[in-house]
Structures are given as structure tokens and as C-alpha cells.
Amino acid sequence: MLISLKNITVEHKNHQILNDVSLDIEKGEFLTIVGPNGAGKTTLLKIMLNLIKPSSGRVERNKKIKIGYTPQHINHNHFLPIDVENFVKLNKDVTKDKFSEIVGETNIDLLLGKQLFELSGGEIQRVLLARSLIDSPDLLILDEPTQNLDLGGQLSMYKVIEKIHKNYGCSVVVVSHDLHLVMSNTSKVICLYHHICCSGKPDKIRKDPKFIEIFGEETVDSIAVYNHHHNHQHNH
Amino acid sequence: MVEALNFIEIMIAAILIAVASAPLGCLVIWQRMAYFGDSLAHTSLLGVSLGVVLSINLNLSIFVICIVFAISFAMLKSRVNLASDAILGILAHASLSLAIIILCLYSSEEVELHDFLFGDIFSLSLSELYLIIPCTLVSLLVTYFIWNKMVLISINEDLAKAENIKVSIYNAIFILLLTVVIAISIRTIGIILISSLLLIPPATGRIFSTSHRHMAITSSIFGGISALVGVILSNNLGTPSGPSIVFISSIIFTLVIFVRIITKYKAGEF
Numbered sequence: 001m002l003i004s005l006k007n008i009t010v011e012h013k014n015h016q017i018l019n020d021v022s023l024d025i026e027k028g029e030f031l032t033i034v035g036p037n038g039a040g041k042t043t044l045l046k047i048m049l050n051l052i053k054p055s056s057g058r059v060e061r062n063k064k065i066k067i068g069y070t071p072q073h074i075n076h077n078h079f080l081p082i083d084v085e086n087f088v089k090l091n092k093d094v095t096k097d098k099f100s101e102i103v104g105e106t107n108i109d110l111l112l113g114k115q116l117f118e119l120s121g122g123e124i125q126r127v128l129l130a131r132s133l134i135d136s137p138d139l140l141i142l143d144e145p146t147q148n149l150d151l152g153g154q155l156s157m158y159k160v161i162e163k164i165h166k167n168y169g170c171s172v173v174v175v176s177h178d179l180h181l182v183m184s185n186t187s188k189v190i191c192l193y194h195h196i197c198c199s200g201k202p203d204k205i206r207k208d209p210k211f212i213e214i215f216g217e218e219t220v221d222s223i224a225v226y227n228h229h230h231n232h233q234h235n236h
Numbered sequence: 237m238v239e240a241l242n243f244i245e246i247m248i249a250a251i252l253i254a255v256a257s258a259p260l261g262c263l264v265i266w267q268r269m270a271y272f273g274d275s276l277a278h279t280s281l282l283g284v285s286l287g288v289v290l291s292i293n294l295n296l297s298i299f300v301i302c303i304v305f306a307i308s309f310a311m312l313k314s315r316v317n318l319a320s321d322a323i324l325g326i327l328a329h330a331s332l333s334l335a336i337i338i339l340c341l342y343s344s345e346e347v348e349l350h351d352f353l354f355g356d357i358f359s360l361s362l363s364e365l366y367l368i369i370p371c372t373l374v375s376l377l378v379t380y381f382i383w384n385k386m387v388l389i390s391i392n393e394d395l396a397k398a399e400n401i402k403v404s405i406y407n408a409i410f411i412l413l414l415t416v417v418i419a420i421s422i423r424t425i426g427i428i429l430i431s432s433l434l435l436i437p438p439a440t441g442r443i444f445s446t447s448h449r450h451m452a453i454t455s456s457i458f459g460g461i462s463a464l465v466g467v468i469l470s471n472n473l474g475t476p477s478g479p480s481i482v483f484i485s486s487i488i489f490t491l492v493i494f495v496r497i498i499t500k501y502k503a504g505e506f
Binding site: 046049050051067069071073074075077079080081082083086087090091115116128141 | 265266384385387388390391392394395397398399401442445446447448450451
């Protein structure tokens with residue numbers, strides 16, 4: 001076990017953001033956290049990362065664990081000149097071989113000379129992913145890596161994440177509020193709306209009445225359609 | 237009798253201050269803290285007035301007041317539901333007005349307020365030079381060691397925290413350096429203009445730079461040249477040193493922008 005959360009509650013100004021959330025992250029696991037906007041997904045990640053302390057509850061963490069993290073946004077500061085290569089290596093020690101391997105995996109070789117503030121949303125996410133891989137993490141925590149991407153961009157981003165999960169054998173926790181691609185790829189899904197509404201394999205969770213209640217029948221139906229389409233593509 | 241410095245010693249003091257301020261100024265810009273630098277400088281007048289009234293070392297009293305200011309700001313920010321610039325404005329103007337009141341009520345000798353507002357580098361004493369040299373050198377050295385981490389913090393604080401960087405400690409070191417540099421610059425540049433020395437040379441450096449290190453180095457060079465030319469100007473025309481240095485730095489900024497436009501025009505980019 002890498003991280004174990006026990007009865008986590010987070011309150012902010014008398015407002016409950018997380019209520020009695022317990023979950024374990026196992027070695028090699030691929031976990032997706034879905035939920036509507038404002039459900040507390042980013043807060044849950046920040047608890048895992050030890051960026052904020054819970055109001056009550058316990059966080060147990062494997063002492064030697066190395067975590068790679070990609071935040072939702074970074075500061076688009078035009079006054080701060082830094083190119084992608086220097087950003088990925090900033091404050092890190094990395095060998096040439098390892099660096100070019102990661103550049104290949106995350107598909108950022110054409111971006112290396114570009115300034116950080118010139119990148120599009122999808123490019124920034126790939127660059128952040130590359131940086132998070134430098135220290136060979138045991139656990140990757142990705143906050144909405146497919147936000148603002150078109151369908152093609154989302155697909156290729158998930159392919160990159162899946163490939164990394166397979167090749168590096170690290171656990172992955174991905175947050176998304178967007179259900180379409182998530183459901184066919186992950187080993188375990190948690191549906192969060194301040195508390196854990198339901199969790200399990202995508203096939204099981206899709207039929208869960210609580211899940212349908214939160215996302216609406218239409219959305220859930222459209223996932224099923226998309227998933228079918230996705231499988232269809234793979235069979236050829 | 238205070239021993240006056242010779243021209244070379246004055247030049248060294250001015251250049252060291254400008255060179256040490258420049259990389260800190262880059263960080264100030266990146267962290268969007270320009271108003272913080274301004275407020276810190278204004279607050280330092282309270283240090284001046286307390287130092288004069290209590291007859292203690294001015295650098296020490298300025299330094300202590302600036303530290304109190306930084307701590308009060310951090311405490312208010314986490315407890316009061318107000319934007320940072322509003323809190324800074326309240327703190328800075330409260331201390332500025334208190335400083336003037338204290339000077340009016342309790343100061344027996346006439347204080348040359350003008351010298352503190354706009355700087356008078358020619359009245360520096362040898363003991364002040366001996367304070368400026370180690371302070372600026374240590375500041376440059378510490379800035380060098382915290383540089384990469386501060387750049388990462390400027391890009392994304394959560395990312396830095398997740399990579400086990402003690403963000404609050406590095407931010408505190410940065411504020412401390414800023415406080416030291418402002419405290420020792422007041423006699424040279426003056427309270428009103430010290431934040432321009434943190435702003436204009438880095439803004440000039442930015443125009444050329446494609447990397448954060450490059451920007452820090454070029455802004456130090458521009459700051460140093462501004463100090464050198466500004467002190468010569470001040471010496472020849474008898475103008476106050478702060479405005480002379482800052483004016484030269486803004487001339488350099490304008491020239492650089494101009495050269496940039498012309499080269500772009502020649503390269504057919506317009």
C-alpha cells in the first residue's frame with residue numbers, strides 16, 4: 001500500500017468540502033476520481049500530496065514513497081522566461097539518457113526549445129507529466145490532465161498516461177470531471193461528491209443508481225455509446 | 237566627525253546595491269510582488285524616524301521595522317478577508333503617517349527628510365560602506381543558492397510543495413533578503429525610488445532574455461551601469477543620487493526597447 005486515507009473530513013469556513021472519505025492506493029493501481037465541478041476532487045489530491053491538512057481523519061503514507069504531481073494550471077507568466085527543457089530539468093538531477101527517454105515517452109521533443117508561456121493547455125500537461133517522471137515516482141497524481149483538450153487530444157493524452165503506467169509500473173491517480181474517456185481505461189473508478197458515492201470497476205459503476213443520479217441518465221448513456229465505439233476501433 | 241567616502245568607494249556602494257537588487261527584482265516581478273516592495277520601502281521611513289528619535293543605528297531600526305511589517309502582513313493575510321494589496325496599502329500608509337508624526341513631535345534636530353526620500357549617496361559614511369559590502373555580497377550568494385527553488389515556486393507553489401520544497405521557508409528567506417537590501421539602499425536610492433531599482437533593470441533584462449538566469453544576469457548588468465552613470469551625473473550636476481540612478485535606468489530601458497523595435501523592423505517582423 002502506498003497511501004491510505006482514513007475518514008478524511010475537510011472543512012473550509014463552515015463548508016464541508018470532503019466528508020468522511022476513506023480510500024487506499026495500492027501499488028500498481030490505476031485509479032480515476034470522477035465527480036462534478038466543486039465536488040472536492042482537487043482537495044482530495046492535495047490531501048494525498050500533503051499540501052493541506054485534513055480537519056479530521058488520518059493520512060498514512062509509505063515513508064519511502066516518491067510522488068510525481070501535475071497540477072491543473074501553472075502560472076502563465078510572460079515575465080518569466082524559461083524554455084521547456086530547462087523547466088523539466090529545473091531543480092532536478094537527471095542523466096542525458098533518462099531525460100531523452102522521458103522526452104520520448106511524453107512526446108515533447110518538438111517542444112523543448114519553446115518558452116513555457118507559449119504552450120497550449122495540452123502541451124503544458126505533457127510537459128508537466130515529463131517533469132513528474134524525472135524522479136521515477138512510485139505514484140503519479142494527475143489533476144485534470146485532459147482539461148480543455150479536444151477529443152483527439154484527450155485520447156492521445158490518455159494513451160500517453162496508460163503507456164507510462166505500463167512501462168514504469170507506477171500507480172496512477174487521475175482526477176477528471178469528464179467521464180467520456182475515463183471509463184474504458186481505468187482499473188478502478190471513484191465517484192466523488194464531497195463523499196465517496198460509489199466505487200469499483202467502470203462496468204459496475206456505470207450501472208450504479210447513485211452514479212446515474214449524479215451525472216444524469218443522458219451522460220451515462222453517452223459514455224456507454226462512446227465506449228462501444230472505442231472498443232470497435234480497437235478490434236480492427 | 238563622520239568620515240566622508242571618496243568617489244570610488246561611493247561608486248562601489250552604488251553598483252553593489254544595484255547589482256544585488258536586480259535578481260531580487262526579477263523574483264519580485266515573477267511573484268507579482270511589486271506593490272509589496274513599494275510598501276516595504278514606505279514602511280521603512282518609520283524605521284528611520286524611530287532610529288532618529290531613539291538615537292539608534294538607522295539601518296538596524298529600518299531592518300527591525302521592515303521585519304515587523306513583513307510578519308504583520310503575513311499574519312493579517314491569513315486572518316483578514318482582504319486582498320493583499322489592500323492590506324499592504326493599509327500597513328504602508330499607517331506606518332508612513334506614523335513616521336511623519338513621530339518626526340514632527342519628537343525629533344529635536346532637524347531631520348533631512350529629503351535625503352531619506354530621494355537618497356544622498358555622498359553622505360554615506362565608511363561604517364555604512366562596511367555594512368553595504370557584506371550585506372550585498374551575502375545577498376547575492378544566498379540568492380544564487382535559493383534561485384532554482386524560487387523560480388519553481390514562482391511557476392507553481394503547489395508543484396514546489398509536492399516536490400518537498402519548504403515553500404514558506406524559502407519565501408521567508410526571500411523576504412528577508414528583500415528587507416536587507418531595501419534597508420541598506422535607503423541612504424543611496426531613497427524610499428520613494430527603491431522599488432524602481434527592483435523593477436526597471438529586470439524589465440530591461442527581460443527584453444533580451446530567453447532564460448531566467450540570463451534575465452537575472454542582464455538585469456544586474458543594466459542595474460550596475462545605471463548606478464555608475466547615475467552617480468557620475470549626481471556628482472557633476474549636484475542632483476540627488478536616487479532620482480539620477482533611476483532616471484538613467486529608465487533611459488536605458490527606453491533605448492533597449494527602441495533598439496529592439498528597430499532590429500525587429502529590419503528583420504522584417506513588422
